Amino acid sequence: MSIAALSGVTDADIAAARQSQPDAFTTPAGMVRKWTPLAIAVVYVFASMWYFDFARLLDASDRVLSLLYNFVVWRDMDTWAYRQIYVGISQTLAMAFLGTFLGTLGALGVGFLAARNVMPFAAVRQIVRRILDVLRGIDQLVWGLVFVRAVGLGPLAGVLAIFVSDLGTLSKLYAEAIENIDRKQVEGVRSTGAGPIAVIRYGFLPQVLPVFISQSLYFLESNTRSATILGIVGAGGIGMIIIERFRASLYDQVAFVVLNVLVLIFAIDWLSKRIRLWLIGAKHDG
Amino acid sequence: MADTNMAGGGVSAPRDAVALYETHRAALRASKRVWNILALAAFAVCLGLSVWISQFYPERLASGVPRIFEYFGTIIPDLEWSNLFAGRTEEGRAVPGSLTYWYTDFWTYAALIWETILMAITATLIGAAVAFVLSFPAASNLAPNSWVYILSRRFLELCRGIPEILLALVFVFMIGIGPLAGVIAIAIHTAGALGKLFSEVNENASARPIDGITAVGGTWMQKMVYAVVPQVAPNFFSYAMLRFEINVRASSIIGFVGAGGIGQELNRVISFYSDDRVLAVLILVVMTVTVIDLISERIRIGYIGRENFS
Amino acid sequence: MQRPRFVVPGRPVADHRPGTAHSYKRIMWGAEMLKLEKLTRRFGDNIAVNAANLEIPDGQMVGIIGKSGAGKSTLLRLLNRLIDPSDGQILFGDADIAALKGNDLRKWRSDCAMIFQQFNLVGRLDVVTNVLTGRLHDLPTWRAMAQIFTPRERAFAIQALDRLGMAHTATQRAETLSGGQQQRVAIARALAQEPRILLADEPIASLDPMNAKIVMDALRDINRNDGITVICNLHTLDTARQYCDRIIGMLDGRIVFDGTPDLLTTDMAREIYGADAGDFNEAATSTALSATKPARAVRVSA
Ligand SMILES: Nc1ncnc2c1ncn2[C@@H]1O[C@H](COP(=O)(O)OP(=O)(O)OP(=O)(O)O)[C@@H](O)[C@H]1O
Ligand SMILES: [Mg+2]
Numbered sequence: 001m002s003i004a005a006l007s008g009v010t011d012a013d014i015a016a017a018r019q020s021q022p023d024a025f026t027t028p029a030g031m032v033r034k035w036t037p038l039a040i041a042v043v044y045v046f047a048s049m050w051y052f053d054f055a056r057l058l059d060a061s062d063r064v065l066s067l068l069y070n071f072v073v074w075r076d077m078d079t080w081a082y083r084q085i086y087v088g089i090s091q092t093l094a095m096a097f098l099g100t101f102l103g104t105l106g107a108l109g110v111g112f113l114a115a116r117n118v119m120p121f122a123a124v125r126q127i128v129r130r131i132l133d134v135l136r137g138i139d140q141l142v143w144g145l146v147f148v149r150a151v152g153l154g155p156l157a158g159v160l161a162i163f164v165s166d167l168g169t170l171s172k173l174y175a176e177a178i179e180n181i182d183r184k185q186v187e188g189v190r191s192t193g194a195g196p197i198a199v200i201r202y203g204f205l206p207q208v209l210p211v212f213i214s215q216s217l218y219f220l221e222s223n224t225r226s227a228t229i230l231g232i233v234g235a236g237g238i239g240m241i242i243i244e245r246f247r248a249s250l251y252d253q254v255a256f257v258v259l260n261v262l263v264l265i266f267a268i269d270w271l272s273k274r275i276r277l278w279l280i281g282a283k284h285d286g
Numbered sequence: 287m288a289d290t291n292m293a294g295g296g297v298s299a300p301r302d303a304v305a306l307y308e309t310h311r312a313a314l315r316a317s318k319r320v321w322n323i324l325a326l327a328a329f330a331v332c333l334g335l336s337v338w339i340s341q342f343y344p345e346r347l348a349s350g351v352p353r354i355f356e357y358f359g360t361i362i363p364d365l366e367w368s369n370l371f372a373g374r375t376e377e378g379r380a381v382p383g384s385l386t387y388w389y390t391d392f393w394t395y396a397a398l399i400w401e402t403i404l405m406a407i408t409a410t411l412i413g414a415a416v417a418f419v420l421s422f423p424a425a426s427n428l429a430p431n432s433w434v435y436i437l438s439r440r441f442l443e444l445c446r447g448i449p450e451i452l453l454a455l456v457f458v459f460m461i462g463i464g465p466l467a468g469v470i471a472i473a474i475h476t477a478g479a480l481g482k483l484f485s486e487v488n489e490n491a492s493a494r495p496i497d498g499i500t501a502v503g504g505t506w507m508q509k510m511v512y513a514v515v516p517q518v519a520p521n522f523f524s525y526a527m528l529r530f531e532i533n534v535r536a537s538s539i540i541g542f543v544g545a546g547g548i549g550q551e552l553n554r555v556i557s558f559y560s561d562d563r564v565l566a567v568l569i570l571v572v573m574t575v576t577v578i579d580l581i582s583e584r585i586r587i588g589y590i591g592r593e594n595f596s
Numbered sequence: 597m598q599r600p601r602f603v604v605p606g607r608p609v610a611d612h613r614p615g616t617a618h619s620y621k622r623i624m625w626g627a628e629m630l631k632l633e634k635l636t637r638r639f640g641d642n643i644a645v646n647a648a649n650l651e652i653p654d655g656q657m658v659g660i661i662g663k664s665g666a667g668k669s670t671l672l673r674l675l676n677r678l679i680d681p682s683d684g685q686i687l688f689g690d691a692d693i694a695a696l697k698g699n700d701l702r703k704w705r706s707d708c709a710m711i712f713q714q715f716n717l718v719g720r721l722d723v724v725t726n727v728l729t730g731r732l733h734d735l736p737t738w739r740a741m742a743q744i745f746t747p748r749e750r751a752f753a754i755q756a757l758d759r760l761g762m763a764h765t766a767t768q769r770a771e772t773l774s775g776g777q778q779q780r781v782a783i784a785r786a787l788a789q790e791p792r793i794l795l796a797d798e799p800i801a802s803l804d805p806m807n808a809k810i811v812m813d814a815l816r817d818i819n820r821n822d823g824i825t826v827i828c829n830l831h832t833l834d835t836a837r838q839y840c841d842r843i844i845g846m847l848d849g850r851i852v853f854d855g856t857p858d859l860l861t862t863d864m865a866r867e868i869y870g871a872d873a874g875d876f877n878e879a880a881t882s883t884a885l886s887a888t889k890p891a892r893a894v895r896v897s898a
Contacts, residue, residue: 005790006731006752017751020758024724024766025750041411048408052466060461067460087339094336101333137572141451141539145556146564150357151350155340160354229451233542233553236340246455262447498716498782501676502789503706503733508740512729516720 070251080253085241088257089264091155092237095230096223096268099162104216106167111174112200117186118178128171135168140226144235155236162223162230170219177211178204213279217272224268228261363388363562388562395551395567399574401465402547405540406533406578409469413476413533414526417442420477421484422510428488428496430506442485446478450536454545465546472536480529487521488514520590527586534578538571548574628689629653630675630793630825635684637670644670646849647684654792657819657826659840661833663869666846668829672795675827676710677701706733709786711796715778719771723762723781726770727753730788756784760814776807783814794818796828800835812839833865 018025110128112118119125143164147157186203194202231239238261245253336342366383374380380387389395420438422428429435450471457467495513504512541549548571555563632650636643644667652658660668673679675686677696686693688704696704709730717726728745730753739745745753757763760780765773770781779799786794796815800808816839819826830836836843837857845853845860845868853864 006734006748009748009752009755013755014747014751017754018747021724021754021763021766024754025747026744045408045411048404048469051404052408052469053464054466056461056464056466057470063460067456090335090339094339097332098336098340098342101336133576134572137575138568139535139539141542142552142556142568142571145542145553146357147354149556149560150354156342156346156350159340159342160350225449229449232451232455242452243455246459258448258452494712494714494716495718497678498712498718498785499729499732500678501705501710501712501716502730502785503702503704504729505702505732505740507737508729508732511741511743512721512725512732513718516718519720 067251070249071255072252074252074256080256085238085253085257085260088231088238088241089260092227092231092239092261093224093264093268095155095158095162095235095237096220096227099159099227100166100216100220100223102159102163103166103170103219104212106163107170107174108212110167110171111178112204114171114175115178117181117183118200118204129175132168132171135164136172138165140165141229141233144230145233148234153234153236153240158227158230158235158237161235162227166219166223170215173215174208174212177208177215181207210279214276217276221265221269221272224265228265357560360560361562361564363565389566391563391566395548395570398548398551399538399570402537402541402549402574403534403578405465405469405472405537405547406530409472409476409537410526410530410533412469412473414480414522414529416473416477417480417484418522420481421488422514424481424485425488425491427491427493428510428514438481439485442478442481444478445474446482448475450475451540451543454540455543458544463544463546468537468540468545468547471540471545472533475536476529476533480525483525484518484522487518487525491517523589524586527582531575531579531582535575538575628792629687631685631687633685633687635671635674635686636682637667637674637679638682643849645674645681648849648851650844650851650854652825652827655819655823655825657816657839657841658828658844659836659842660827660829660844660846661831661836661865661868662846666868667849668846669797670849671846672710672797672827672829675793676705676708676795678710702733706730706789707791708793708795709789709791711779711782711786711794711799713798713801715775715782717770717778717782717785719769721770722767723757723770723773724750724753724766726781727756727784727788730756730785733789753784753788756787757781759787760784761810774807776803776810779803779807779811780814783811783818787818791824793825793827796826798829798831801831808835815839833860 110132114125114128114132116125119128140161143161144157147160151157151160181204185207186199189199189203227237228239228242231237231241232243234240238257242254242257242261245257364383365385365388369381369384372381372384373386380390420442423430423434424438424442426435429438453474454467454471457470461467461470491514495517496509499509499513537547537549539549539552541547541551542553544550548567552567552571555567630650630652632648635645635648635650637645646667648671660671662668670679674681675693677693681694684694691704693704718729721729725743728749731745731749732740735745754763754766757766760783762777762780762784765777765781770778773781783799794815799815800811803811812835815826815828818824828836828840830840837860840857843853843855843857843860844851845864847868847870853860853868
């Protein structure tokens with residue numbers, strides 16, 4: 001065989017190769033098939049940019065600049081009503097903590113009702129699960145708005161919103177954890193003649209408690225974030241202060257508050273990681 | 287349980303070792319008990335403070351909870367079985383108690399839900415495109431140098447750090463009320479969230495094909511296109527679809543701050559009317575979210591299945 | 597000493613005329629010598645390659661042997677510049693390979709193809725595209741990004757595959773092939789690069805004897821017929837003896853043997869594979885050799 005070189009490939013060679021391996025060459029149909037999805041996506045994005053009027057973004061440049069300027073230049077810092085800000089922040093924390101706590105308590109009960117290996121009546125289980133689906137299907141913010149209408153502005157609405165949406169999600173996660181446990185330990189307890197409550201206490205809880213606790217800690221983290229948002233619809237906490245001051249064009253104060261919130265979220269993440277480590281460590285030498 | 291085990295193990299050991307072990311163990315248990323009590327106390331204090339700060343008192347709850355049920359009573363429509371499916375009368379009026387009466391504004395809602403879905407698609411596509419581009423420099427094993435690595439990581443963190451509804455608030459201020467603000471806010475958040483996931487997928491890509499393309503003299507871009515993308519594409523796709531599901535939820539509430547979609551209507555009916563319209567919109571939203579989830583799951587499983595078994 | 601400036605000669609357009617293929621390489625490179633001078637690579641305190649001096653003329657088939665951890669892979673990866681030397685020089689003619697950067701470096705890599713023990717194909721791409729990646733250095737950016745190849749390039753890839761008896765798998769995904777088949781595709785990819793030098797890092801270590809023979813025969817065929825220098829890391833002594841013009845023995849990063857196969861005595865081999873290890877005795881050597889006798893018989897009859 002001669003020395004192989006690309007430049008040595010003749011038209012006859014190309015024809016021969018095409019003859020023997022037709023699928024290894026590109027055909028117009030193949031090109032269309034390959035590029036159509038990308039083309040559709042690109043065309044869609046441009047069409048929707050036109051539909052959503054992206055050009056407005058260009059007109060907004062002076063507003064963007066003034067907003068950015070006002071975010072970074074802080075004026076009259078002694079008149080900023082810090083007390084209100086920190087009360088708001090502590091309210092946010094309190095809402096997240098209480099909402100998660102109540103959600104956990106509720107999920108402890110409901111989770112067992114929705115678990116296949118605990119709840120023998122399929123009908124009850126299905127009804128509980130469908131209700132949980134609805135609780136989860138409606139966003140926390142919507143729950144916040146609804147509870148503001150029901151019980152008025154303030155943190156109570158926020159706590160209830162967090163409670164309800166956590167109940168939906170945590171119960172489902174708890175039920176899954178319960179369904180995934182080791183059956184042998186449960187049978188061990190049952191074989192001693194224990195009643196159903198005792199079976200749950202000694203057969204199930206020791207296995208699922210670590211999962212429950214770490215899930216709830218994760219939810220505490222994410223609820224601290226969402227409790228900030230809940231204030232936007234009036235459900236108490238720092239979000240209410242953010243939106244009030246935003247509407248009053250006090251952008252420097254908004255920037256200050258948001259920075260504070262970011263620090264708070266960072267601190268909660270760190271703390272909950274430590275607690276989780278501590279609890280898991282405690283489990284090991286126990 | 288551990289007690290008996292350890293005692294059984296100590297039988298053959300010298301006496302004083304057992305005693306030493308027992309005292310050590312007792313001290314350990316005591317210190318653990320102290321920690322547990324401290325933790326419990328800290329927990330109780332947190333709980334007490336939370337109750338106090340958020341004014342979560344029994345009397346407030348007692349007056350609040352009935353109002354909740356009252357409220358839910360008001361948003362339930364008065365449907366009458368006899369004319370549930372009644373159409374409009376001669377004059378074009380809907381019969382009270384019929385579905386048509388309940389959903390008088392159905393087509394308004396439908397248009398807004400359509401807009402919500404379009405917002406989610408556009409935001410997901412734009413966000414995923416940005417995330418795709420940045421996920422290569424933001425992966426520690428692929429980044430050409432530490433500068434672009436750090437810069438792209440920080441940028442992605444910034445994008446996902448701020449809640450999208452706050453971003454939407456700012457964009458509504460800058461470019462006015464309407465879906466555009468929502469699309470941009472969700473797209474930015476999507477870029478951040480997907481960018482992180484994508485770069486983690488990239489970090490798990492096998493180095494062998496990359497070495498192979500390096501050895502044929504490929505540029506950095508060629509290594510990404512030929513050696514990395516084929517490996518990560520299925521994961522990217524399913525993450526993007528999952529994000530699309532999340533974005534449908536997000537775009538259905540982002541209207542609360544005036545950033546378009548069904549959320550704007552939801553906010554309006556909840557804030558201004560306490561009647562069956564609230565439930566009408568809520569049902570539509572939940573149905574939309576559920577249906578989108580189902581479709582997206584189908585597509586995801588179909589695609590992954592095809593990828594793995596072809 | 598002043599380092600000679602390296603200029604990677606661009607491939608002249610005129611040379612892509614059919615028929616000038618043969619003269620192209622001669623004009624471009626002449627009979628260049630690959631020269632290593634005190635080439636050293638450290639990983640922390642560990643010296644993987646220790647002051648290696650070598651001269652490899654154009655067109656040789658060289659086998660590198662040595663026990664695990666001797667630095668064979670590191671040496672090859674240094675030549676392809678997948679890793680950078682800590683010290684010393686790599687010269688190809690006048691070119692200072694160790695100093696290459698950017699485009700010049702990629703050009704060098706494309707001229708110095710590499711075959712890996714684990715094949716390093718892109719499993720999720722089809723075979724023909726894997727082979728075509730060997731052409732990447734020559735492709736305009738947009739074509740490379742869009743994965744668009746000309747019919748001529750595709751035919752060339754098919755020819756390369758055909759030469760290794762793999763053309764029928766062209767449209768299959770690379771990950772669906774067996775190890776031996778993947779290695780043959782990897783060699784086809786190397787051929788598609790039109791390399792000057794072919795480096796093979798234990799190309800047959802994960803293959804069965806039958807596939808190992810196919811792969812080694814292909815490498816020798818490439819060496820003999822195309823005049824491509826082949827430098828090959830080998831685990832087994834007999835393969836090296838059987839296929840290579842020249843054997844280089846490495847021990848703890850140093851080159852301890854360099855000569856034709858007949859100069860490699862059993863004593864020498866024992867030293868290379870670590871006499872002090874104790875378990876490499878005469879019996880082990882002889883079993884290793886006798887176990888390979890059938891393979892040798894196959895080769896004679898072939
Ligand atoms: N990337 C790396 N980082 C740190 N040490 C390395 C690296 N690559 C190789 N080494 C070390 O360099 C030495 C030589 O390794 P090398 O892979 O070249 O050996 P080898 O002769 O190819 O062995 P084998 O036959 O097992 O493939 C070994 O001690 C190895 O641990
Ligand atoms: Mg090796």
